[in-house]
Amino acid sequence: MREIVIDPITRLEGHGKIIIFINDVGNVDRAYIQIPELRGFEKFAEGRAVEDMPQITARICGVCPMAHHMASTKTLDDLYNCPPTLTARKIRELMYNIFMLEDHALHVYILGGPDFIVGPTSPKEERNILGVINKVGKENVLRVISIRKKLREINLMLGGKTIHPVSGVPGGVSRPIKNNELEKIKQVAEESVEFAKFTMKLFKTLVLSNDQYFNLITSDAYTHRTYYMGLVDEKNQLNFYDGKIRVVDPKGNEFAKFDVHQYLEYVGEHVEPWTYIKFTFLKKIGWKGFIDGEDSGIYSVAPLARLNVSQSLPTHEAQSAFEEMISMIGRPVHHTLANHWARVIEMIYAAERIQELANDPDITDQNIRNIPKDQPSEGMGVVEAPRGTLIHHYITDERGVVKQANLIVATQNNAARIALSIDKAAKQLIRQGQINEGILNMIEMAFRAYDPCHACGTHSLPGNMPLAVYIYDMNGKLLNVVRHNL
């Protein structure tokens, strides 16, 4: 369901609903998370001119429109058998890393971060951007706002619009980088690297060196042994823009590595009647229900999954941060909350990659388009969205009119594991029917770590996920509704 915004897309229309069943002794029988959101992109894509798809699919998610725009543009390259020019590819990757950095920064400082920067047990009135200001100082929060603004301005310039970019065309991009624009990009690139390193330092000081937080990250309530999926380059190194899809098993061994063209062999989607989101799973293992472990086809995506499938990271500072993480908690990492840590490491990679590309002599070359010669028929494309692997797949007629579209959206890939996390957190926290406000933040933390697009809503200042927990007894009688107010 593409429609899930999750990313946000699809976004979640403002709420996730959690439904908990309590058994006769007052313990949790099962907890569900429901995503009430559907728009039907896969249907109304039919009949559209395929070159419109990068702009149409961007509307799946206004928080990560660049991810859909890019996955779609790459699908057009494939459809027309027309790869981008060297410079166009680099411009795309530059824009893409700029987007990843600003999006991750938003999550680290404003959405998920407050849980740790301010503290998981701090009063909820403080667990937001205002609390972050108190903790790290207003000047540093202004720095976050300022760097995000600069990054988004560059993508406005290069992509036409930041929210719903327009520059992706088959075989290239619609707009080159002018020489007089490069200086600004280089400056922001340098600032970005400093900013990302500063964020890591802050994360170490406030989170990793705090035993209580560290124990929380590695605690069982937030741990699931699942498969992991993400893109890697030919050296099995992290890449957001392109590569092969690699899957490792819960022990960290390679389970599969495949080109996006083979995704139908590997990825299946499971439907449940009580939610509009579909749950992806590894087809070769099968859907075994909401259970983790090696025998279940459930897998996870997004920052931690990407690090779990990467042999190493291609840039220097990011690699040292990655090695430090491995030395502290090993690998693969199964602790959901370590996603925050992985996200900061990815910020460093994105910033370093921005700097590499900004200083690449090819970047201002004016040869930015190859013109398609072949007739279109079928194309597939993949990128790593901030929230995980994102696949587009279109079949068209010879004029390039879409006949069929299929979309595997990032948050869907985490939907099953998020459901596991909710269930586990509820089971560990609710005993003998006792429930309190504390469970809400605990559950909230369990899924906020994934930065699910349902949290798009939280991309506003208060930084709390809207959450309602419905508690039923075994006879289906509604016992209580606990709401989390902002």
Added chain:
Amino acid sequence: MSIRPKVAFYWCASCGGCEEAVVDLGEKILDVVNLVDIVFWPVAMDFKIPDIEAMPDDSITVSFINGGVRLSEHEKIVKLLRRKSMFVVAYGACACWGGIPGLANNYRREEILERAYITTPTTVNPEKIIPSQTRPVEINGAKIDLPEFLPSLKPLDEVITVDYYVPGCPPTPEVTWEAINILLSGKLPSKGSVIGASNKSLCNECPLNDTKPENVLIKEFKRVVHFVPDPNQCLLVQGLPCLGPVTRGGCSALCIKANMPCTGCFGPLDNIHDYGGKAISFLGSILDLEDEEQIRKEISKLPDILGLIYKYSLPKSGLRNILRSVRK
């Protein structure tokens, strides 16, 4: 006792881009916060429905609502907000005319659900379960409500009365800021007005406008797939179907600055009720061809007329009902 204006935000079937557009106001948001009480953020809404219900009618000064109405829940909440608000603003293309998700109205609900949950190639669903078909859903003997996926997507003013419209997909921070200032100034234009954007066509603010002759005439249409336009010449003159002439200005021609044609996200100018009708009659009028067969051939080079002219406004189309009855 605060007498500051109370402001609410809510989103329906939207992408979150309108929320991001508000966030992109950056430090200006702080100025707004100093002048008004924001009583609901979009996301917070759901959690405070009982609170809204408890408020006296008309106690919210203005509600900004984005997204089209696609689920039963959206319908319920916007009606509630209407009752509690003095002014309702349709914010963004989806709330104004349906937006891109409004293209779904070219298909029946059942077709949309079947595609999403049964026929997509990755879906493994031997029992053909469709989420909204068994309402309320029973799990473990309990009945769980899943909001209904409505038969079609409705622009906001087909569900409630809308006082003002802020166009764009999304509205730019500048347009948003202008609209907020108009509302705060108290100098309110007549009900039903578009606020924040321009009253003139996009061409008036386009950097390529000087290269556009008074009467554009072209021999053929081109597609961005195969054509690289000269960035210094009007895209329409070069044959790309740029909709700037029939689209409201306000964005400062963002897409055109990236060498891509305007797709019409700021919608029609004043007094035009059917954007697509206006757009197609305009595109027809610039074709410098005599022969009807030639014209037909040239128009057919544009592979998706519906998506071109109604990209953001199909639910507002006068053709909509005809199209649907033909499909049946």
